[in-house]
Amino acid sequence: MLRDIRNHKIQFISIFLMAFLGVYVFVGFGAESFGFEETANQYYGETNLADGWIYTSNLDDDFVDKVNNLSLTKDSERQLAVNSIADFDNDPDITLHFLEDDDISQFYLVKGEEFNLSDGDGVWLDTRFAEAKNLSVGDNISFTFEGITIEKEIKGLGYSPEHLYQTSDSSMIPDYTKMGFAYLSYKAFPLSDVPYNVLLVKYDGNSSAYEKQLDDDLTRDYSTFMPRAQHPSYAEFQDETEQHQMMTDVIPVIFIVIAMLTLLTTMTRIINNQRTQIGILKALGFKNRTIMFHYISYGFWMVLAGSILGLILGPLTLPPIMFDEMADLYSIPYWLTGFNISFIIVTVLMVVLAALISYFACRNIVNESPSSAIRPKVPKVSTSGFLEKLGLWKKFSFNVRWNYRDAKRNKFRALMSIFGVLACTLIIVASFGCMDGFDEMKEWSYEDINHYSSKLVLEDNVTSSQIDYIVDDVDGEKLMESAIEIKSDDVKKSGVVTVLDDNDLYTPTDDEKNPLEISESEVSLSKKMAQLLDVKEGDTVKWHIMGSDKWVNTTVDKIHSDPTSQGIIISKEKLDDLGLNYTTTSVISSNDVYENYTGVKTVFSMDSLTDSWDDMMESSMTVIYLLAGFASLLSVIVLYNLGLLSFTEIKREFATLKVLGFKSSQLRKLLLTQNLWFTTIGFVIGVPLGREVLQYLWGTMGDSFYLNAHISLKTLIITFLITYVISILVNLMFSGKIKKLNMVESLKDNE
Amino acid sequence: MSTLIEFKDVVKEYKSGDHVLRAMDNVNFTIDEGEFVVILGPSGAGKSTLLNLLGGLDSTTSGQIIVNGEHVENFNDNELTKYRAKNVGFIFQFYNLIPNLTAIENVELMKDIVDVNIDGNAVLDSVGLTGHANQFPAQLSGGEQQRVSIARAVAKQPAMLLCDEPTGALDSKTGVLILNLLQEMSNNKNTTVIIVTHNAILAEAADKVIRIKNGQIEDITINEHPKKVDELEW
Incomplete structure (x- = not known):
């Protein structure tokens, strides 16, 4: 042998x-x-990640009761989730979560003491952010939001199942020196009445059944319901997995x-x-x-x-x-x-x-x-x-x-x-x-479609005169890009609406990557979205901008192709016709912009965008x-x-x-x-x-x-x-x- | 007749570990052009060694092998390959035809190694295989295969035909026909034919008989009047 x-x-x-x-x-x-x-399964299970998030401004006890009374609801929990700026030179964006309870979407502690609801002085901080900023348990940190500044002691460091993937307006890929999250007790909120804005829910059955129940019983008394599949962090990880x-x-x-x-x-x-x-x-x-x-x-x-x-x-x-x-x-x-x-x-x-x-x-x-x-x-x-x-x-x-x-x-x-x-x-x-x-995607997206040199992302509360000043100063164009939900007969997907206002620096393309003319009166749907919704030119789709509950019906006049962004492209005029509000979300310019303008959250240069893309593809x-x-x-x-x-x-x-x-x-x-x-x-x-x-x-x-x-x-x-x-x-x-x-x-x- | 082949004090040793086996011990002989030579000897006597040395398949330990005036013992691998292609026509006991090629293709194969124009059909006719040109070896009988093999060997008009037990795998009747063919080649076309065998009867048909034993020449006989192969008593 x-x-x-x-x-x-x-x-x-x-x-x-x-x-x-x-x-x-x-x-x-x-x-x-x-x-x-x-x-993902073990981590989400261990931390009891919410099945869905209901966003609304009127999250009173009455509303919570109504949701809890739904037959499918198993559990719910209120939070105030708010963006803040932490006190550092580079103004990092920190999402603060003020919790009423800590059963759903729990903080995953790696250092320090367990999250304590009755502790109004402590903060439980994102460990990656802490690492990047050299912070440790016992240090103090202060955050500013809506004109309020609070200073708290770091009681614990850890992870959050809602922040598995983090990006902020200032960074397309995770950069932990620029962003993070923090968990606090409702007691840490400076006012006694916490203006909760999101209700985390656990429910039986699938999201559409639950959403139907919400719609039927609450008569849409809320602005947005976001099931897990649409949650950015969850979806991103899911995409990566796929x-x-x-x-x-x-x-x-x-x-x-x-x-x-x-x-x-x-x-x-x-x-x-x-x-x-x-x-x-x-x-x-x-x-x-x-x-x-x-x-x-x-x-x-x-x-x-x-x-x-x-x-x-x-x-x-x-x-x-x-x-x-x-x-x-x-x-x-x-x-x-x-x-x-x-x-x-x-x-x-x-x-x-x-x-x-x-x-x-x-x-x-x-x-x-x-x-x-x-x-x-x-x-x-x-x-x-x-x-x-x-x-x-x-x-x-x-x-x-x-x-x-x-x-x-x-x-x-x-x-x-x-x-x-x-x-x-x-x-x-x-x-x-x-x-x-x-x-090819990079070239298509960042050369054929988006061919500006800088993109200035505006803050939510920027005034139109501020915008006009910026546009004038950088010789730029206005652009609106908002998250939407879009429905055909039986499929619902999330996407983006891009509203054009005589743009030269943003060019929709067809399947051959050639420029596609979309006239003022036309609505164009992206090819992938059309495939997902199973619609073709001439069909009707129903959509609404996230944060608003006004749904509109539009006929698909054209199909455009975009490698990285799926949704609708329409003109400002058409948006007005549909009765929707035009909000400029960014200004794009063919010049390199280094100046800091009021009302501008972040400036992206084309180079930083393509670099981020390369980083993303590295794995x-x-x-x-x-x-x-x-x-x-x-x-x-x-x-x-x-x-x-x-x-x-x-x-x-x-x-x-x-x-x-x-x-x-x-x-x-x-x-x-x-x-x-x-x-x-x-x-x-x-x-x-x-x-x-x-x-x-x-x-x-x-x-x-x-x-x-x-x-x-x-x-x-x-x-x-x-x-x-x-x-x-x-x-x-x-x-x-x-x-x-x-x-x-x-x-x-x-x- | 001129001398075609000359062996001078040829020694061939095989080493296996510390043990040295002398398979060829001071062998001397000559073979003339057009001779029909039979090399006789019992198993292990060194017949195959002799054939391998003569055929350029192996090199000597010492001594000289002179063929057509050229010193074969000095040849390197490449020169040996050329020597085989030009001078030696091999005929094997088991025919060794290329199974993928038809009879005529096996013969015309030689065009790839020598610069001779070969008419495959004519050569096949000369060995009595008219009509079998497009058959594959596996479709031919043993005797027919050996004829193809002879045709392949003679096609390139080599200086000598080296035959290693050419009838070993054939019945005696077919064997006689093959030997007959070889003898005719020698007599009519003046081809030097060297047959290695242990079959002593064949000695009577040879012009020259070289008997070897234990790696040495035992005896060289020249028949003034060789018999025809078909006159032999089998």
Whole structure:
């Protein structure tokens, strides 16, 4: 047994590696993506995250009673959530939560004392913000909101399930020096009457059922109901989870399938190559059972060892790499490595399949009589096919004829090689295509649509004369972008309304990224939103601006395309016609703005926006590089392994050719030709399939993203290079073998 | 007749660990152009070693092998490959045809290694395989396969035909036909044919018989009047 393994060292190593790599990638990425879900579930469960948030200005006892009386309501809790500025040089935005009770959406303490409702002097602060500002328990901190300043002692540091993902108006990606949150008791509020503005609710059933009950029984006596799915922090993390799942769902599955298929091919062939030896053992009088046991245990142990190592190392090594990336983006107290029963199923399947295939391959030989088993299998008869009948055939070189017939005679091996290359091409194309897509989105969004140099985000209470002054001073344009809810017959989604006021620096685009003219009287819906709502041009949608309960019906006149923002674009005039208020939310300018204006919350430069975008995509890049790396590694193993198998089979032929006077280089060319054929076929099929996979991935990326899959020339070239370099590299590994091919021995150990 | 091949004090040793096996021990002989030579010897006598050295498949430990005036023992791998392609036509016990190629393709294959125009059909006709050109080896009988193999070997018009037990895998009747063919090649076309075998009967048909034993030449006989292969008593 050990001697067998030594003799077939490389094949056993490759069996081991394939089993390992297949399981490792599958389980590793799975553990990461399921880990996201599990982390969220456990964290949200532990902190009892609210199921929904009801925002209204008249949150009196009467209203709370009404909500509590709804049959679906399980629990509710009032809060005042208010934006404040903490007393630091960079004026960080801190969301203060004054709690009436602390059962729903609890503060997750990591340091200091537990949250105490009766403590009016303390504050429980965002630990990431504290870290960034070097604050610790016992320090004092003061906040200013609505003209009031309060100073409190930090009693605890921790996390909040409502602030897993934090961005502020001044920063598109989390920057903990600029923002944070704090939890306080209602007693900490300077007035005795706390003007609560949000009611956290836990309820039974789904959000739409609950919302219907709210609508029916409360006759919409509130401004906005926000179910979990629309909560920014919850939704962002959900999107991230989906983004990871999209990449880790499809590709590792392809991975494991290739690993399994090659594994099975290899094992069958190893056993078939042992045919004569099995025959001898039989002739010597070994029992079938003994022989079978020997040969099944053969690959079995390798597969078992490889699979189990993959099962253990996958979750141990891959998720931490990813979680490290994610930790900057999300404030979460812990990351769990996920587990799914599919991990075990796949591992067991791998091992069982390996054992089964060995069993059948072995049984076929063992069941033959020793006298026939001892002889090599009769080679398959080549037949002349249609290609040979063409006159053209005679013009083909020996190289072409030999390879064509060899592939024809070993269809399975040929198919496996093609499939191996195909899958690797596909993974690499899809992975790098993702990268292209991110770049494309960036360019589309920040060059074609938004082509200003600066964007000044205005404060809510800014006056129109202030706005006019700013517009005049920076030579800017006014823009309104507000969150909306939008409904078709049975689907409801959140999105953005963009209101244009003769803008030159903001250009809506069509699906081809060309400028799209939307006239004053028209309403345009984004393509992704149209798909989500299942509406087309001419249909009617119903929508309202968040914070107002005035719903309007509009006909979709046009469909525009936007990669990152989904919703409605209309003109200021049309908005007025609909009876909605126009509020300028930002001023955009083609100049760089460095001045501080009153009424301006933040100034974004185009550079900072694109930088933020790059940062956001960084974690996905890690996944992409990992996947592309593993795909290349796998294709090396697959191709080398199949090459090795075919090499053992054609060794005798090659030895003959060498004896006859063929040069080693001619023989190498023979092998290379075949490799290149298979690589080319695999590549040609793999690229369009990769594009399909990519298209599927974009579709699952989250509601706010929209993109058509494109394969850039760069990706095509990279994929081409990787695939062909691997193919040629693997071929080179065999050139040494051809050179060393011992003609005398190869001719002697014959049939 | 001029000398085609000359072996001078040829020694071949195989090392395995500390043990040195001398498979060829001071061997001297010559073979003339157009001769029909039979090399005889029991198993392990060094027949195959001799054939491998002569065929350029292996190199000597010491001594000289001169073929057509060229010192084969000094050749490197590349030169050996060229030497095999140009001078040696191999005929194997198990035919060693390329299973992926038809009979005629197996013959015309030689175009890839030597600069000779080969008419596959004509060569196949000359070995009596008219009509089998487009069959694959697996569709041919043993004797037919060996004929293809001979056709392949002679197609490139080599200086010598090296035959390693050419009838070893054939029944005696087919074997006679194959040997007959080889003898005719030697007699009519002046091809040097060297047959390695342990079958002593064949000695009577040879122009020259070289007997080897334990790696040494035991005896070299020249038959002034060799018999025809089909006149031998099998």
